[in-house]
Amino acid sequence: MRIPAPIAYIALYVALYAAFGAASPFWPIFFETRALGAQQIGLILSVAMLTRLVSGPLVAILADRLGTLRLVLAGCAAVAAAAAVALLWAHGFWVLLLVALVQAAALAPITSIADALSVNTARPLFAGSPFEYGWIRGAASAAFVLGTLAAGQLVTPTDLSALIWLNASFLIAATGATPLLVGQARSHRSPSFAVSEFKALIGMSQFRVMIFASTLVYGSHAVHDAFAVIRWSEAGISTSAISFLWSEAVVAEVLVFMLAGPALLERFGVRGAAILAAAAGIIRWSVAGMTTSMLLLSLIQPLHGLTFALLHLACMRMMGTLVAASVAATAQALYAFGSGLLTAVLTFLSGALYASYAGGAFFPMAALCLVALPFAWFGFPNGRE
Structure with a gap:
């Protein structure tokens, strides 16, 4: 039995934005616990931002060209979860920078692809139960706050491993929710048509x-x-x-x-x-x-x-x-x-x-x-x- 589209998308968005909320406010403190200085932390955060700006459009274009939005979304969420866990064993500036950039590149296209799928599903001609994008995105915003609050309760100034596990767990949950989505089937289009x-x-x-x-x-x-x-x-x-x-x-x-x-x-x-x-x-x-x-x-x-x-x-x-x-x-x-x-x-x-x-x-x-x-x-x- 297929899960109704609104419920499937709410599950995806809640998992994604809870993952963002659990980790994003605390990354600077996490890197500080890895004995990085302020300049090194600033460099990691700024280069990660630039990586997201480049990766987002490139991966989204690839997903459209392959016609496999759900597969690319699930893959990116899984890679981001693996990179988060890898941070637990990463030490030294260059290793931390590399892992952080891998996660940034994987996270960048996730929301764009999720929005593409949900907006396509919410089109006026969609045949099925009523579907309103605002419900989905509102649940996501609430999940972000709850993720931040949960991480704030679990982490300590000297041990921030809980935020890593929260971030990775929610991203894995998002990966598992992706096959439940209503979305376009796999298609093959010629490069010229793309x-x-x-x-x-x-x-x-x-x-x-x-x-x-x-x-x-x-x-x-x-x-x-x-x-x-x-x-x-x-x-x-x-x-x-x-x-x-x-x-x-x-x-x-x-x-x-x-x-x-x-x-x-x-x-x-x-x-x-x-x-x-x-x-x-x-x-x-x-x-x-x-x-x-x-x-x-x-x-x-x-x-x-x-x-x-x-x-x-x-x-x-x-x-x-x-x-x-x-x-x-x-x-x-x-x-x-x-x-x-x-x-x-x-x-x-x-x-x-x-x-x-x-x-x-x-x-x-x-x-x-x-x-x-x-x-x-x-x-x-x-x-x-």
């Missing part, structure tokens, strides 16, 4: 505009992610209050993915959702740059549900109707590459911005959302699809 499909994808103006606008809005989170906690702490906000502010954003993300987002898409359509996300970014970063009032910060933090979750839902809905299933993983990887590259650049620049302007560093982020606004207005389709 190239023509890729050219057709890049040639779609709406696809290019979607990537550009979403990259600007997602990239605008760079200063917040890198320096918001520092700014709040310097303003005298307590750690418990900071935890509340951060939790507000996560809760809003989950609620928009699972409840409010699908309703907003039905009400305002893809274009309206994208406009709302960009406008929310202008408001959010402008207020964040002007004040550290706990009251005002508590009012703008839930806007994360719009600046991230709602825009992501709009982009997924748009790709579900514009992008052919045969290049879905490639499209998802290009979508992730744009925002990942700009976020990396802006995160690097945010240090200089914050050092020079403190809260004023948020204003260029608001400007990015302002630039994205007309592209959302004129580039996204006017409708629910």
Whole structure:
């Protein structure tokens, strides 16, 4: 008996994002326990980020070309789990760097391929039980938080092996969930046909505009992610209050993915959702740059549900109707590459911005959302699809 598509995808996404949540916040501390210095840790993390930017699109293109998205997804999850376990026995900078890069390369295409499969399954013409991508992605966000909390309870400052086993276990669970997915069957296409499909994808103006606008809005989170906690702490906000502010954003993300987002898409359509996300970014970063009032910060933090979750839902809905299933993983990887590259650049620049302007560093982020606004207005389709 086949497991219903929503349940199978929830199982996959929960396992994947629990794996991310269990490990990603703690990697710097783990490398520190391996007697690495700050510069060595920074080098591993930055090179891993660059590796993900390269590996994601390349593996996704390969998966589309082979027509074996589920097989590639399972293989990447298994390799990432094996690399995580290998870190337990890895010592020395160069060995740790090599293993970390193998895991980064394996992890990079996973979410793009998973999104390609789930969006294809959620297409309007899919014959089967009701399927809403937002439910799946909302469960993933909640799983990320639970994975982080679980790791935080199990690890100690001197022994972080528990996070390795959690990360590997969840990735193995994701590998096991992959065969349960509804997805495209294996297909064989000629290289020339694959190239023509890729050219057709890049040639779609709406696809290019979607990537550009979403990259600007997602990239605008760079200063917040890198320096918001520092700014709040310097303003005298307590750690418990900071935890509340951060939790507000996560809760809003989950609620928009699972409840409010699908309703907003039905009400305002893809274009309206994208406009709302960009406008929310202008408001959010402008207020964040002007004040550290706990009251005002508590009012703008839930806007994360719009600046991230709602825009992501709009982009997924748009790709579900514009992008052919045969290049879905490639499209998802290009979508992730744009925002990942700009976020990396802006995160690097945010240090200089914050050092020079403190809260004023948020204003260029608001400007990015302002630039994205007309592209959302004129580039996204006017409708629910």
